Amino acid sequence: MPTLRRAVRYEQKQQRRQAILDVAWEMAQHQPHAAITMNDVADRAGLAKGTIYLYFRTKEELLLAVLEQQLRAWFDEVDVQLQQAQDSHAGSITHVAQIICASLEARPAMARLLAILHSVLEQNIELEAAVRFKQMLLKHLTRTGALLEACLSFLQPGQGAHVFLQAQALIIGLQHLADPSPIVRQALAEPGMDIFEVDFAREFATTFAALLYGIEAKGSNE
Amino acid sequence: MPTLRRAVRYEQKQQRRQAILDVAWEMAQHQPHAAITMNDVADRAGLAKGTIYLYFRTKEELLLAVLEQQLRAWFDEVDVQLQQAQDSHAGSITHVAQIICASLEARPAMARLLAILHSVLEQNIELEAAVRFKQMLLKHLTRTGALLEACLSFLQPGQGAHVFLQAQALIIGLQHLADPSPIVRQALAEPGMDIFEVDFAREFATTFAALLYGIEAKGSNE
Amino acid sequence: MPTLRRAVRYEQKQQRRQAILDVAWEMAQHQPHAAITMNDVADRAGLAKGTIYLYFRTKEELLLAVLEQQLRAWFDEVDVQLQQAQDSHAGSITHVAQIICASLEARPAMARLLAILHSVLEQNIELEAAVRFKQMLLKHLTRTGALLEACLSFLQPGQGAHVFLQAQALIIGLQHLADPSPIVRQALAEPGMDIFEVDFAREFATTFAALLYGIEAKGSNE
Amino acid sequence: MPTLRRAVRYEQKQQRRQAILDVAWEMAQHQPHAAITMNDVADRAGLAKGTIYLYFRTKEELLLAVLEQQLRAWFDEVDVQLQQAQDSHAGSITHVAQIICASLEARPAMARLLAILHSVLEQNIELEAAVRFKQMLLKHLTRTGALLEACLSFLQPGQGAHVFLQAQALIIGLQHLADPSPIVRQALAEPGMDIFEVDFAREFATTFAALLYGIEAKGSNE
DNA sequence: AATGAATGAGGATTCATTCAT
DNA sequence: TATGAATGAATCCTCATTCAT
Numbered sequence: 001m002p003t004l005r006r007a008v009r010y011e012q013k014q015q016r017r018q019a020i021l022d023v024a025w026e027m028a029q030h031q032p033h034a035a036i037t038m039n040d041v042a043d044r045a046g047l048a049k050g051t052i053y054l055y056f057r058t059k060e061e062l063l064l065a066v067l068e069q070q071l072r073a074w075f076d077e078v079d080v081q082l083q084q085a086q087d088s089h090a091g092s093i094t095h096v097a098q099i100i101c102a103s104l105e106a107r108p109a110m111a112r113l114l115a116i117l118h119s120v121l122e123q124n125i126e127l128e129a130a131v132r133f134k135q136m137l138l139k140h141l142t143r144t145g146a147l148l149e150a151c152l153s154f155l156q157p158g159q160g161a162h163v164f165l166q167a168q169a170l171i172i173g174l175q176h177l178a179d180p181s182p183i184v185r186q187a188l189a190e191p192g193m194d195i196f197e198v199d200f201a202r203e204f205a206t207t208f209a210a211l212l213y214g215i216e217a218k219g220s221n222e
Numbered sequence: 223m224p225t226l227r228r229a230v231r232y233e234q235k236q237q238r239r240q241a242i243l244d245v246a247w248e249m250a251q252h253q254p255h256a257a258i259t260m261n262d263v264a265d266r267a268g269l270a271k272g273t274i275y276l277y278f279r280t281k282e283e284l285l286l287a288v289l290e291q292q293l294r295a296w297f298d299e300v301d302v303q304l305q306q307a308q309d310s311h312a313g314s315i316t317h318v319a320q321i322i323c324a325s326l327e328a329r330p331a332m333a334r335l336l337a338i339l340h341s342v343l344e345q346n347i348e349l350e351a352a353v354r355f356k357q358m359l360l361k362h363l364t365r366t367g368a369l370l371e372a373c374l375s376f377l378q379p380g381q382g383a384h385v386f387l388q389a390q391a392l393i394i395g396l397q398h399l400a401d402p403s404p405i406v407r408q409a410l411a412e413p414g415m416d417i418f419e420v421d422f423a424r425e426f427a428t429t430f431a432a433l434l435y436g437i438e439a440k441g442s443n444e
Numbered sequence: 445m446p447t448l449r450r451a452v453r454y455e456q457k458q459q460r461r462q463a464i465l466d467v468a469w470e471m472a473q474h475q476p477h478a479a480i481t482m483n484d485v486a487d488r489a490g491l492a493k494g495t496i497y498l499y500f501r502t503k504e505e506l507l508l509a510v511l512e513q514q515l516r517a518w519f520d521e522v523d524v525q526l527q528q529a530q531d532s533h534a535g536s537i538t539h540v541a542q543i544i545c546a547s548l549e550a551r552p553a554m555a556r557l558l559a560i561l562h563s564v565l566e567q568n569i570e571l572e573a574a575v576r577f578k579q580m581l582l583k584h585l586t587r588t589g590a591l592l593e594a595c596l597s598f599l600q601p602g603q604g605a606h607v608f609l610q611a612q613a614l615i616i617g618l619q620h621l622a623d624p625s626p627i628v629r630q631a632l633a634e635p636g637m638d639i640f641e642v643d644f645a646r647e648f649a650t651t652f653a654a655l656l657y658g659i660e661a662k663g664s665n666e
Numbered sequence: 667m668p669t670l671r672r673a674v675r676y677e678q679k680q681q682r683r684q685a686i687l688d689v690a691w692e693m694a695q696h697q698p699h700a701a702i703t704m705n706d707v708a709d710r711a712g713l714a715k716g717t718i719y720l721y722f723r724t725k726e727e728l729l730l731a732v733l734e735q736q737l738r739a740w741f742d743e744v745d746v747q748l749q750q751a752q753d754s755h756a757g758s759i760t761h762v763a764q765i766i767c768a769s770l771e772a773r774p775a776m777a778r779l780l781a782i783l784h785s786v787l788e789q790n791i792e793l794e795a796a797v798r799f800k801q802m803l804l805k806h807l808t809r810t811g812a813l814l815e816a817c818l819s820f821l822q823p824g825q826g827a828h829v830f831l832q833a834q835a836l837i838i839g840l841q842h843l844a845d846p847s848p849i850v851r852q853a854l855a856e857p858g859m860d861i862f863e864v865d866f867a868r869e870f871a872t873t874f875a876a877l878l879y880g881i882e883a884k885g886s887n888e
Numbered sequence: 889a890a891t892g893a894a895t896g897a898g899g900a901t902t903c904a905t906t907c908a909t
Numbered sequence: 910t911a912t913g914a915a916t917g918a919a920t921c922c923t924c925a926t927t928c929a930t
Contacts, residue, residue, distance in 0.1 A: 006889055013889095038925060048891040050927080059925065118398040119341060122406045124925090130409035134418060141417065161417055166429050169395030176340040176394050177387070184344045187352035195363065195383055196356060207388050207433065214436030228908055228914055235914085259899065270916045275901070450893055450929055457893090482921065492895045497922065562842040563785060566850045574853035578862060585861065605861055609843070610873050616842050617835030620784040628788045631796035639807065639827055640800060651832050655873065658880030672910055679910095704904060714912040716906080725904065790904095 017055045020045050024066045029109040033063060033116060060124040063113065067121060068136055070110040075140040077103050082147040093212040096151055100167065101205035111200065114168070115175040141165065154216040163215065167208055174203050239277045242267050247288045251331040255285060255338060282346040285335065289343060290355055292332040297362035299325050304369040315434040318373055322389065323427035333422065336390070337397040363387065376438040385437065389430055396425050461499045464489050469510045473553040477507060477560060504568040507557065511565060512580055514554040519584035521547050526591040537656040540595055544611065545649035555644065558612070559619040585609065598660040607659070611652055618647050683721045686711050691732045695775040699729060699782060726790040729779065733787060734802055736776040741806040743769050748813040759878040762817055766833065767871035777866065780834070781841040807831065820882040829881065833874055840869050 007013040023045045027036045038059055042049045056062035081099040104111055113121070122130065145160030155163065178200035180188065188196050229238040245267045249258050260281050264271045278284035303321040306312075326333055335343065344352065367382025377385065400422035402410065410418050451460040467489045471480050482503050486493045500506035525543040548555055557565065566574065589604030599607065622644035624632065632640050673679040689711045693702045704725055708715045722728035747765040770777055779787070788796065811826030821829065844866035846854065854862050 008889075037923090042892095049925090050892065051890055053926070054889070057926095116341065118402060118406075119338065122403045125405060127405055127408055130403075130406045131412060134406070134409050134412075134415060138414065138417065165399070165417065165420075166425075169392060169399050169425075169429070171395065172398050173391030173393065173395030177391050180340060181344045181352075183347060183349055184340075184352045184356070186349055187356050190353060190356075192360065193356060195360065195387065198387075203388075203391075207391070210436035210440060211429065211433050212436065213440045214432035214434065214438075216436075217439040218432060218435045230909065230912090230914075238914095260901085261899075264917095271900090272902080272917060273915055276914070281900070452891090452893075452930065460893095481919090486896095493921090494896060494923080495894055498893070501922095503921075560785065562846060562850075563782065566847045569849060571849055571852055574847075574850045575856060578850070578853050578856075578859060582859065582861065609861065609864075610869075613839030613843050613869075613873070614835060615839065617837065617839030620838050621831070621835050624784060625788045627791060627793055628784075628796045628800070630793055631800050634797060634800075636804065637800060639804065639831065642831075647832075647835075651835070651877065654880035654884065655877050656880065657884045658876035658878065658882075660880075661883035662876060662879045674910075703902090708913095715904090716912055716914095717910080719905070720910070723905095 013055075020047070020052060020055055020062070021066055021069060024062055025070070025109075028063065028066055028113060033113070033120060036063075057126055057129070058124045060121050061126070061129045064117075064121045064125060064129060064133055067110065067113040067117065068133055070107065070113065071140065072136065074103055074107060074110060075144050079144055079147055082144070082151050086147065086151050093152065093209055093216065096148065097205050097209040097212065100208065101201050104171065104204060105201040108200075111171055111175045112179065115172050115179070117172070152212065152216070159215075163212070166211060170204060170207055170211070174198060174200055174207070178203070242269070242274060242277055242284070243288055243291060246284055247292070247331075250285065250288055250335060255335070255342060258285070260284075279348055279351070280346045282343050283348070283351045286343045286347060286351060286355055289332065289335040289339065290358055292329060292335065293362065294358065296325055296329060296332060297366050301366055301369055304366065304373050308369065308373050315374065315431055315438065318370065319427050319431035319434065322430065323423050326393065326426060327423040330422075333393055333397045334401065337394050337401070339394070374434065374438070381437075385434070388433060392426060392429055392433070396420060396422055396429070400425065464491070464496060464499055464506070465510055465513060468506055469514070469553075472507065472510055472557060477557070477564060480507070482506075501570055501573070502568045504565050505570070505573045508565045508569060508573060508577055511554065511557040511561065512577055514551060514557065515584070516580065518547055518551060518554060519588050523588055523591055526588070526595050530591065530595050537596065537653055537660065540592065541649045541653040541656065544652065545645050548615065548648060549645040552644075555615055555619045556623065559616050559623070561616070596656065596660070603659075607656070610655060614648060614651055614655070618642060618644055618651070622647065679721075686713070686718060686721055686728070687732055687735060690728055691736070691775075694729065694732055694779060699779070699786060702729075723792055723795070724790045726787050727792070727795045730783075730787045730791060730795060730799055733776065733779040733783065734799055736773065736779065737806065738802065740769055740773060740776060741810050745810055745813055748810070748817055752813065752816050759818065759875055759882065762814065763871050763875040763878065766874065767867050770837065770870060771867040774866075777837055777841045778845065781838050781845070783838070818878065818882070825881075829878070832877060836870060836873055836877070840864060840866055840873070844869070
């Protein structure tokens with residue numbers, strides 16, 4: 001329930017906005033996005049349906065904002081870890097892969113949102129929201145990419161961001177493979193199907209490390 | 223349009239089934255799956271709505287069957303190419319990556335279907351259809367994986383299929399990145415956003431090749 | 445047609461709800477329930493389809509509410525009549541049967557709804573609606589049953605409600621017999637079939653009276 | 667599975683028709699009529715869907731024929747019992763009511779079919795089937811009615827059939843009351859709702875007996 | 889700013905029945 | 910007579926979004 005009756009000042013409005021985001025994030029962690037209704041979000045936030053729309057233009061913008069917040073936190077954490085890795089001269093490929101992998105493993109719901117970013121969250125939004133999100137992504141991609149370059153000396157200037165984008169593709173693809181529908185999960189219980197049972201974190205670590213080794217070996221990624 | 227009035231014999235039924243698949247595939251090439259309605263499929267196939275359901279239990283099973291057919295053709299083509307590459311001792315990493323990349327580039331709609339395989343096509347289907355699809359995938363993964371191993375001598379026995387699964391994840395992820403919504407495309411037109419403009423085929427070739435180099439360099443993928 | 449644009453206050457909402465009920469009742473009087481579509485109800489009420497569902501969860505709940513309203517009015521009328529009969533010491537069995545019969549005769553559509561109460565109206569409803577309806581019925585059964593006992597001195601305490609339930613069974617059964625399908629009506633035109641031509645009101649009066657005489661004669665109904 | 671490939675002779679056709687009826691009756695005993703599909707009937711009879719339609723014009727005619735057969739058997743049994751009752755001078759009202767009640771209790775599925783006779787089974791049939799059914803009913807009503815008159819001396823000539831029709835109405839109505847939907851059953855679990863928990867057989871015996879006592883007491887039923 | 893009543897598009901699916909073979 | 914492929918009508922309900930209050 002909101003503490004304030006009317007959010008008049010900017011700060012109050014931000015608080016309310018955050019309260020809505022918190023509720024949506026809470027829900028996103030426990031159910032697929034299709035099961036999340038704006039009605040539920042409003043109810044759980046102690047607000048009226050229409051009020052949600054004062055803060056987010058569409059359901060997709062709301063969930064995109066949720067993902068944005070999670071991504072920010074994720075990037076920040078990765079940044080700290082990469083910084084530490086660099087300081088301690090522990091910037092090996094495996095270590096870097098482990099850092100990213102571990103941070104992802106701690107955020108399964110974020111990976112799930114990321115997996116529907118293009119097919120759902122970016123579908124029913126305004127230009128403004130799209131630009132904002134992409135600029136956020138760009139900023140972090142650049143910053144974290146730079147840190148990556150600092151950790152992995154074989155990366156050329158500017159290549160870090162690109163590698164991170166490749167990582168993003170990997171996350172999305174592996175998340176899809178690792179999260180089958182109930183009926184498919186059942187099908188995969190048949191003998192011989194083991195290959196399809198993908199452990200997201202493990203697979204990501206392996207594959208991303210291999211990718212980095214490849215870049216290192218070949219000297220270029222273009 | 224169906225050539226036969228009543229599909230009585232098995233062969234005729236297969237023809238009709240194929241006719242429906244053709245229509246659906248045609249539509250899948252020109253519009254997003256959400257825009258495809260069973261009504262339209264029936265109309266374009268010159269059949270009644272109920273008739274479609276005689277051959278496919280749900281819309282998802284129909285589209286899954288479409289994808290299955292495309293994947294079969296794709297795997298077969300890749301197999302032929304890999305075979306040739308192997309025969310001609312041209313089995314370098316770059317060459318292999320090029321083969322797969324080129325075959326994908328010729329099938330944009332297939333890649334688009336693959337990108338929604340887990341989130342859509344595998345959602346409203348019967349166990350039987352799921353098993354059938356996964357077994358098809360398994361068969362081709364195994365066969366093409368073996369050919370891959372023959373081409374790339376650094377791959378260990380059984381690793382080929384796994385590499386192909388990694389390729390699948392890459393395809394899905396990159397397809398998502400490369401196929402933004404109209405509004406996002408507009409956002410990406412802003413200066414500085416170039417990094418997000420992903421050319422699917424080019425990016426796949428680069429990344430997949432890097433992945434293979436990494437596997438080669440590191441000796442293992444586990 | 446609704447007189448109010450937006451039903452904000454409780455009273456306004458009740459008015460709107462009533463407007464919908466009125467439309468549904470109007471339709472129920474002129475066509476079988478299967479011919480009533482929610483689309484039609486909405487159109488005739490000058491509302492959008494979704495608005496109907498704001499007031500009634502399913503088509504069955506809507507029609508159940510219609511029946512509920514009719515039953516209330518019916519019970520109320522019967523109560524008044526029984527009261528009068530009792531006051532005027534005219535509480536003979538025939539008189540009581542006549543009262544109920546006449547009130548039913550004035551409500552053919554209600555009897556028709558009552559005849560599908562169990563097979564249709566109570567099938568696709570929520571527990572809440574079921575409880576509400578049954579409690580309404582219980583209340584009236586008790587009240588009217590008590591009046592019946594006052595009119596017919598041979599009834600034991602508490603027997604009135606039970607007798608009314610027997611009357612309900614009779615109404616349902618006779619309504620079925622008296623309302624044949626067109627084709628059956630045609631069949632009954634053949635000579636010798638006269639026995640099947642049931643005049644609902646007349647038959648109810650006769651049979652219900654007989655039932656009461658039997659209870660009077662035997663002293664008990666258990 | 668049918669023993670004969672092609673039913674050519676009249677006798678063979680009757681056998682096949684009976685086989686279908688048996689299957690339908692079997693199904694009617696275990697599931698509500700809406701759950702019975704012609705597909706299932708055909709499958710279980712080892713016949714093709716179309717073949718069913720060679721013997722019964724519609725689903726309703728099939729189920730009507732099932733009911734007809736059951737009614738025949740029921741009337742026959744009741745006839746035997748009434749005959750015995752008459753012979754043994756045991757033709758009291760209670761005894762007669764018990765006979766009919768017991769025979770009904772042994773046929774719950776028949777009572778269920780009877781309850782939907784007018785609302786369903788007689789709705790989508792041809793004139794011929796309607797006439798045939800009603801004539802069957804008339805014949806038995808007359809015969810059993812006569813036996814009833816023999817048992818219950820207070821009945822006037824011709825009144826027996828009419829009493830049986832009243833019994834039919836009672837059966838239909840009480841069957842509806844006694845067979846609530848799952849959700850209503852749940853609602854009736856609440857305290858105070860006991861009055862609605864109708865035991866079909868018991869209630870029928872009581873009410874029918876009361877009806878007969880009333881007729882006896884009043885001397886007439888018209 | 890907040891409310892919540894009103895909107896209405898939107899489409900898959902079943903199954904009794906027919907009829908070509 | 911038997912088959913089973915083909916038909917197609919028929920409609921409920923959800924839920925994101927809007928906008929009057």
